[in-house]
Amino acid sequence: MSLPGVQGKCMFPSPSSNFTLSGYYGVWYEIGKIQTAGGAAFEKDCVCTTIDVQPRTGGQHGDSTALNSCRKLTPTGKFLNATGQLTEMNRPGKWKEGFFFAAPKVDYTVIYLDKNFAVEYDCGDILDLYTNYCIHIMARVPNPDAAGVQAVLNFAEKLALNTENLPYQATLQKGCW
Numbered sequence: 418m419s420l421p422g423v424q425g426k427c428m429f430p431s432p433s434s435n436f437t438l439s440g441y442y443g444v445w446y447e448i449g450k451i452q453t454a455g456g457a458a459f460e461k462d463c464v465c466t467t468i469d470v471q472p473r474t475g476g477q478h479g480d481s482t483a484l485n486s487c488r489k490l491t492p493t494g495k496f497l498n499a500t501g502q503l504t505e506m507n508r509p510g511k512w513k514e515g516f517f518f519a520a521p522k523v524d525y526t527v528i529y530l531d532k533n534f535a536v537e538y539d540c541g542d543i544l545d546l547y548t549n550y551c552i553h554i555m556a557r558v559p560n561p562d563a564a565g566v567q568a569v570l571n572f573a574e575k576l577a578l579n580t581e582n583l584p585y586q587a588t589l590q591k592g593c594w
Contacts, residue, residue, distance in 0.1 A: 426542055426548060427524055427541065427542055427550065428538070428540065428550075428576075428578050428580065429524070429526075430526055430528050430576050430578060431508075431526075431528070432508055432509060432526050432527055432528060433510055433527055433528055433529050433530040435530060435531070436509045436510030436527055436530050437530075438479060438481070440530055441510070441530060441535065442471060442472065443469065444468070444469045444557075445467065445535055445556065445557065446555060446557070446559040446590055447466035447467065447468065447487075447555055448555060448556050448561060448566055448588060449566070449585055450551055450552060450553050450585070450586055451573075451579050451583050451584070451585050451586070452551040452552070452583065453548070453549045453550055453551070453581065453583065455543075460485075462489050462490050463487035463488070463489065463497065464487060464488050464490065464491060464494070464589035464590075465488040465492050465589065465593035465594075466485070466487040466588050466590075467486050467487070468483055468484065468485050468486075468555065469483070469484040469486070470503070473503075473504075476504065477504070477506070478506070479503075479509070479512070480504050481512070482502060482503070483500065483501040483502075483503055483514065483525075484498060486498040488593070492589070492593045500516070501514045501515065501516050503525060504522075505522075510527040510528075510530070511524070511525070511526045511527075512524075512525045512526075521541060521543065522541070523539050523541030524538075524539060525537065526539070528572075528573065528576065528578075529572055529573065532557070533556060533557055533565060534554070534555065534565060534566075534569045535553075535556075536552065536553065536554055536569050537552075537553045537555065538550065538551070538552050538573075538576075538578050539551050539553075548580075550578070552573050552578055554566060554569055559590035559591075559594050560591065
C-alpha cells in the first residue's frame with residue numbers, strides 16, 4: 418500500500434518580495450494547480466474554484482481567513498467550501514494554515530504576487546513519513562490571458578517546488594460565472 422503524497426520534505430521558498438496584505442486580500446480564481454494526491458482531498462473533483470482571503474478579526478497582525486469554494490465536477494454541481502485559518506505570519510506572505518482544530522497545520526507561502534496573478538505554495542510533512550504539497554496558480558479574473566498564466570507557471574517551476582514532477586492541471590472556470 419502506498420501513502421498519498423510524496424516521500425521527503427517540504428520546500429521553504431521565500432514569500433514574494435512585493436507581498437502586501439492589501440494586495441492579497443479579496444477573491445482569487447484558481448487557474449490551475451500542481452498537487453499531490455493527499456493534498457487534493459478537498460479539491461479532487463473541483464471546478465469553478467475560488468479563494469477569498471480576508472483579514473481575521475481578533476487575531477494577530479496578518480491573521481486571515483481563506484474561504485476555499487468550488488463546484489463538484491461541473492459548473493452546476495454541488496457547492497463545496499472549506500475555510501482555512503492563516504495564522505503565525507512570521508514574514509509577510511508566509512503563514513501556517515489550518516482547517517480543523519486537531520489537524521496539523523501546513524506551511525502556506527505566497528511566492529508570487531502582482532495585481533493580476535498570485536502563486537501560492539502550501540506543504541505539510543505528515544509524521545515525517547510523507548509530504549503533501551500544492552502550487553496554486555491564481556488570477557483576479559476567471560479567464561486570464563494565457564501568456565500571463567504561462568509566465569507565472571514558469572516562475573513557479575524555476576523554484577523547483579514540484580519535487581515529484583507532477584503535471585500541471587488547469588482548473589475549469591469557463592461556464593462558471
